[in-house]
Amino acid sequence: MTKFSICLLLVVLAIASIQADGNRRPCAGRCTGHPLSGGKSVCIRNKATNVCTRLPACRLREKNCLRRDNGLEPIRETCITRCRNIPGSSGVGQCATKLRPRTKECQRRLCHDDKVASCWRDQQGACVLQTRCEAQKRNCVRNPLNQWVRASQWSCKGNVVGGGVRRCRTRPIVIKD
Incomplete structure (x- = not known):
């Protein structure tokens, strides 16, 4: 074969491979070199x-x-x-x-008896007037060891609905002789 025919054969092979690759879309963003580490x-x-x-x-x-x-x-x-x-x-x-798979479900729960506010306290001695439904929704995002639990109405004396969290009222210690 002559040099001309070898060059012509190489050109035909190159064109055929380019056309074969042209049918596929190129992939962008190939991993090469340093992008693997960062x-x-x-x-x-x-x-x-x-x-x-x-x-x-x-x-x-x-x-x-x-x-x-x-x-x-x-x-x-x-x-x-x-x-x-x-x-x-x-x-x-x-x-x-x-x-927290249950948090969203818990907070979306519908309440049926959301009318009467009562006194609720937590483990840190805070009290608040809120409904049972509000307490359940707030407990969804609170630490399980610091949940809102019912307390006597006397503990919330002076609190108002929507007034926020206050220190629970404690009974004075009475020393009898």
Whole structure:
């Protein structure tokens, strides 16, 4: 073969490979070099096994690009707090539970007997006049060791509804001879 025919063959092969690659869309944001060590981590969750994988965001883009090229559904990321038990910027492990899953449900609960305010106290000696429903909603976000519990009306003497939290009134110690 002559030099001309070899060059012509190489040009034809190059054009064919360019056309073959032209049918696929290029993937943006490939992970190369230093972006692996820095950058944002994302969390993906397998719902069937409840196994979470923490990986750099660019790795997820790469995986989704390959899945798109193969006609598959993209992998969706979940809340990064589900990967809080996995150390480092990448790894696999059991998914952590959702943070405060019941708080929103608890605070949205409808109240039927929201008419009569009574006295409620906490473990730190604070008292407030509020309805049972208000107390339940406030307890949703309070420490379980410092919940609002019913107290005698006498403890809230001087408090008004909507007047905020005050120190509970205590009974004076009476020393009898």
